[in-house]
Amino acid sequence: MDIQLKRGLLDVCVLAAIKNEDSYGYQIIKELKPYIKLSESTLYTILKRLETAEMLTVRTAEHNGRLRKYYHITESGRARLEDFRREWDEIMSIYRYVTKEENNE
Amino acid sequence: MDIQLKRGLLDVCVLAAIKNEDSYGYQIIKELKPYIKLSESTLYTILKRLETAEMLTVRTAEHNGRLRKYYHITESGRARLEDFRREWDEIMSIYRYVTKEENNE
DNA sequence: TGATATACTTCGTGTTATGATGTATTACAT
DNA sequence: ATGTAATACATCATAACACGAAGTATATCA
Numbered sequence: 001m002d003i004q005l006k007r008g009l010l011d012v013c014v015l016a017a018i019k020n021e022d023s024y025g026y027q028i029i030k031e032l033k034p035y036i037k038l039s040e041s042t043l044y045t046i047l048k049r050l051e052t053a054e055m056l057t058v059r060t061a062e063h064n065g066r067l068r069k070y071y072h073i074t075e076s077g078r079a080r081l082e083d084f085r086r087e088w089d090e091i092m093s094i095y096r097y098v099t100k101e102e103n104n105e
Numbered sequence: 106m107d108i109q110l111k112r113g114l115l116d117v118c119v120l121a122a123i124k125n126e127d128s129y130g131y132q133i134i135k136e137l138k139p140y141i142k143l144s145e146s147t148l149y150t151i152l153k154r155l156e157t158a159e160m161l162t163v164r165t166a167e168h169n170g171r172l173r174k175y176y177h178i179t180e181s182g183r184a185r186l187e188d189f190r191r192e193w194d195e196i197m198s199i200y201r202y203v204t205k206e207e208n209n210e
Numbered sequence: 211t212g213a214t215a216t217a218c219t220t221c222g223t224g225t226t227a228t229g230a231t232g233t234a235t236t237a238c239a240t
Numbered sequence: 241a242t243g244t245a246a247t248a249c250a251t252c253a254t255a256a257c258a259c260g261a262a263g264t265a266t267a268t269c270a
Contacts, residue, residue, distance in 0.1 A: 001192055001195055002113055002188075002189075002192060003227075003228095003256085004112040004113035004115075004116070004256090004257080005110075005112075005113025005114070005192065005196065006113070006227085007109040007110075007112055007113060007226070007227070007257095008107055008109040008110025008111065008112060008113055009110070009196070009199050009203075010109075010226095010227080011109070012203050013199065013202070013203060015203075016202060016203040016204075019207070020207040024248080024249095025248065025249065026246090026247060026248055026249085035195075035198060035199050035202050036199060038227085038228090039227085039228060039229075040248085040249075040250090041227080041228060041229070041230085041250085041251085041252095042226095042227055042228060042229095044249070044250065044251090045226075045227070045228085046226095046227090049225095049226085063248095064235085064236070064247095065235075065236085066234085066235055066236075066247080066248070067248080067249085068247095068248070068249090069248085069249075081203065081204075083107075084107075084203060084204070085204050087106055087107060087110065088200065088204075090106055090140075091110070091114070093140060094114050094118060094140050094141060095193065097118070097121060097140050098114075098117050098118060098120075098121040098186065098189060099121075099186075099189070099190050099193075102124070102125040108225085108258070108259095109225090109226080111258080112226095112256095112257070112258070115257095115258080129217080129218095130217065130218065131215090131216060131217055131218085143258085143259090144258080144259060144260075145217085145218075145219090146219085146220085146221095146258080146259055146260070146261085147257090147258050147259055147260095149218070149219070149220095150257075150258075150259085151257095151258090154256095154257090168217095169216095169266085169267070170266075170267085171216080171217070171265085171266055171267075172217080172218085173216095173217070173218090174217090174218075
């Protein structure tokens with residue numbers, strides 16, 4: 001899949017992955033695997049960015065004697081998902097423009 | 106519209122703008138205005154990139170005593186548009202994932 | 211005479227995805 | 241007991257990219 005197009009979808013994918021219940025890095029990658037591939041370095045960069053943007057909060061918890069960072073979506077995070085939904089009309093209009101057959105005008 | 110998402114669409118928009126007939130910078134911006142806004146600096150960067158990638162060719166022609174650079178799509182450029190069309194299934198699957206309501210599982 | 215539209219160019223900057231690399235623990239097979 | 245794969249997170253350097261700002265130059269119209 002085109003790298004550039006991917007860029008616009010990564011953030012919302014990560015937010016979507018935690019919108020129903022808190023999750024942690026490794027789990028998020030596995031959850032998203034069927035839809036979009038992302039490496040660990042990419043994910044943690046995104047998580048840090050989303051944290052700075054206050055779209056999610058972090059909590060460290062112990063699991064089997066090992067530390068895990070659980071990510072929790074905030075209201076701003078949910079608002080970002082809503083924006084994405086709204087933006088979709090624009091995207092579809094662009095899609096139709098790009099793929100439309102030449103009209104004999 | 107989200108900058109990152111835009112990135113993945115700009116190249117194909119520009120290619121789509123010249124797919125029916127050759128066009129030049131200023132005209133391309135006007136043509137795309139209803140769908141996506143892009144500045145001159147952005148456009149010319151994209152055009153140069155697409156030329157390097159051999160997705161279009163350039164020809165300089167005089168118009169009213171002023172030089173214009175006309176851009177012409179190549180077979181590779183058309184192939185890029187076809188790829189975009191094919192990628193759309195993936196994009197739609199991501200869209201559905203991101204926007205789907207939580208299922209009561 | 212001045213403003214606006216047309217037309218293209220260059221530069222610097224900030225954002226971003228990613229591979230490479232590192233650290234450390236758990237689980238399972240040999 | 242030893243090795244290997246999976247789990248889990250972190251940092252760094254790099255290259256790609258969009259864009260505002262600024263510049264050059266001509267045509268058009270008030």
